[in-house]
Amino acid sequence: MGRGSVPVTDTIRDRSGSGVSASDLDLLARHIAEPVDLFRIVKGATRGAPGVLGSLRSNYERDATPRGVERESVLLHLGLSMFVTFDAAADRALRWPALGTHIALVRLEPGCGFHVAETGALVHRTVWGRPLQLLACIADILPVGAT
C-alpha cells in the first residue's frame, strides 16, 4: 500500500457508504504503520500560528459538549476530521469559512500512535493523535483557494 492510501475494503461500512450513523457505531481505527497523507482545515497560515495548533484539537479537548453521535461514541468526540484530498477539505472550507482559512497537509508518520478510521462521506477520515505530534506532521499549509 502506497503513501496516502488507506484501504477501503477492510473497513466497516454500511451499504450506503456511510461509515458512521446513529445506528452504526462500530468503526475500525487503523494504526498508522506507514506514512499517510491527509488534509485538515486549519485556522492559520503557518505551523507556528496559534490557531493551527488549536485546529488540531478534538471537540473533547476543546471542552465541547458532546453532540450528535459524540454522545454515544467517545471515539468520535476524541477524533479529528481530515480529508483524503486537498479539494475535499477546501470545498467545505470555502463553503463555510468558519471552518478555517487554510488547508494543512498532514503527513501522518508511524511511531506516534496515530490511528485513522473511515467515517462519514467517502473522502472523510477521523484521526486520533496528540496535537503537538500532529503539528509536527504538517508538511505544508495552503490557503483554501490555492487550487
Add this chain to the structure above:
Amino acid sequence: MNYSLFASTGNMIDSFDDEAEARAALQRIVALEPESADEIALFISDDAGAVIEGPIHAVPAAVS
C-alpha cells in the same frame, strides 16, 4: 449520498445516509442548544464525497 453534521471546529459530529434523519438530528441539537445554531451545519455530499449542498444551518425554534 451522505449527510454529515460538522461543528465549526472542523470536526464531524454525526453522519447519516438519510436526509430526514440528518435534518432531524441537526434540529434536535439546536433545540437543546439554541446558541449553537451557527456552530453546527449539515453538508450533503454525493457518493464520491463531493459536497453538493451546505452548509445548512438549523433555525432555532421561536420562543413564544
